[in-house]
Amino acid sequence: MAPKRGGGGGGSGRGGSINTCPNAFTTPEEQAYFANDVVFFAIFLGISIALCSFRKKNVAGKKLLGLPYFGAIFFFLLSYLCSIIATVLQQCETTDYVSYINWQIAIAVFVLISYWLLHFVVVFQLNVMLQKQLDRSIAIFKIIPAVLTGFMGLLTCGQLGLRAYVISLQASDDYLYGYSSRGDFYNLLETSQKYSAAYYALYFVTIIASGGLALMTILSLRKARKAGGDLIGWSVALTLAMMLWVIILIVFAAWALDDGASDYTIEKSIALSYVINFGQALSCIFILCIAKHASWSKPAHLEQYGQSGNPNGQPYYHQAPEFVGNTHTVKP
Numbered sequence: 001m002a003p004k005r006g007g008g009g010g011g012s013g014r015g016g017s018i019n020t021c022p023n024a025f026t027t028p029e030e031q032a033y034f035a036n037d038v039v040f041f042a043i044f045l046g047i048s049i050a051l052c053s054f055r056k057k058n059v060a061g062k063k064l065l066g067l068p069y070f071g072a073i074f075f076f077l078l079s080y081l082c083s084i085i086a087t088v089l090q091q092c093e094t095t096d097y098v099s100y101i102n103w104q105i106a107i108a109v110f111v112l113i114s115y116w117l118l119h120f121v122v123v124f125q126l127n128v129m130l131q132k133q134l135d136r137s138i139a140i141f142k143i144i145p146a147v148l149t150g151f152m153g154l155l156t157c158g159q160l161g162l163r164a165y166v167i168s169l170q171a172s173d174d175y176l177y178g179y180s181s182r183g184d185f186y187n188l189l190e191t192s193q194k195y196s197a198a199y200y201a202l203y204f205v206t207i208i209a210s211g212g213l214a215l216m217t218i219l220s221l222r223k224a225r226k227a228g229g230d231l232i233g234w235s236v237a238l239t240l241a242m243m244l245w246v247i248i249l250i251v252f253a254a255w256a257l258d259d260g261a262s263d264y265t266i267e268k269s270i271a272l273s274y275v276i277n278f279g280q281a282l283s284c285i286f287i288l289c290i291a292k293h294a295s296w297s298k299p300a301h302l303e304q305y306g307q308s309g310n311p312n313g314q315p316y317y318h319q320a321p322e323f324v325g326n327t328h329t330v331k332p
Contacts, residue, residue: 001079001111001280002036002273003252024091032270034087040277041080047284048073054288061296064129068120069287075114076280082107101171108163116156118280119203121287122242123210124149126235130217133295135224141213148206159199166192190257197253204246211239221295231293238286245279248272 025031051073055062086103089095095103124145131137169185214235222232251272255264 001040001076001083001107001114002276003249021092024088029266029270030091033273034084034091036270036273036277037080037083037087040281041077041084043281044073044076044080044284047281047288048077050288054292061291061293063296064121064125064287064291066125068117068125069284072114072117072121073284075110075117076284079107079110079114082110098171101167105164105167108167109160112156112160112163115203116153118242118283119152119206120149122238122283123152123206126238126287126290127210127213127217129296130214130221133221134217141217144213145210148209152203152206155199155202159195162192162195193253193256197250197257200246200249200253204243204250207239207242207246211235211242214239231290231295234286234290234293238283238290241279241282241286245276245283248276248279 025034051065051070055065082103086095086100086107089103090100127145128142131141166189169188215232218232218235252269255269
């Protein structure tokens with residue numbers, strides 16, 4: 001889910017509320033942001049339905065769609081739903097400022113949890129499952145994803161706590177009515193923005209490292225005649241989709257650090273928000289496609305033991321023919 005610079009505007013203050021919506025969504029920017037939430041809530045709802053349908057099938061690849069993947073989809077959906085509700089309440093002026101800030105805290109928490117769960121699936125779970133397809137798995141190919149995932153988990157906890165704290169301060173009396181602590185708040189805000197930039201940069205690096213490990217494992221599987229060629233395409237597509245939305249989050253972090261950035265416009269912000277959400281949805285769809293791949297149904301050991309055909313009575317090995325399975329086409 002993409003960040004919204006400026007918080008959406010036009011709150012009702014700390015106390016008052018009005019039960020009508022005469023001035024709701026009067027600007028194109030407000031309409032575009034709200035449409036963004038609604039469209040991608042519907043898309044992720046469709047992904048969740050496809051996930052439930054796929055998990056009913058008895059196929060080996062559904063291990064990739066376990067609790068972490070389900071959790072990522074759930075928290076993406078929850079963040080969009082909360083954003084839709086908070087936006088409607090704020091536009092209709094039926095909620096006070098403090099309540100709106102609380103909604104923003106919840107959204108930030110849900111988004112960061114979904115980011116880490118998606119990272120867990122792509123970096124750790126996918127690489128471990130690929131290694132299990134080899135006759136002899138390489139330990140370092142399991143250790144590196146585990147370390148990267150654990151490291152990003154710790155950073156996510158820090159990002160989550162700092163982000164929630166900074167947002168909560170905007171509802172405090174000192175921020176709303178006082179002046180003495182404003183300087184401290186903006187110093188903390190700058191620290192939070194720098195942390196966010198570093199967080200997404202490291203997230204990006206770990207995705208590249210994970211993609212490299214997955215590609216090396218798939219090439220080893222192909223040499224052993226255990227993976228269809230299109231599995232490489234799906235894995236590369238997943239890595240590129242992940243890189244796409246993380247790069248744009250880095251751009252948003254850079255804009256936040258340079259508050260007067262000359263290249264920032266609200267139109268660019270809206271357009272990039274759509275791209276971020278599209279990249280996240282595409283990443284989740286590619287994971288579904290990888291889980292459906294025929295290679296997961298192949299046994300780990302394809303060499304079978306034979307007793308006949310040797311006049312000396314000695315056993316020999318023969319290799320089973322490769323079964324490639326159905327080719328899945330990436331839809332634009």
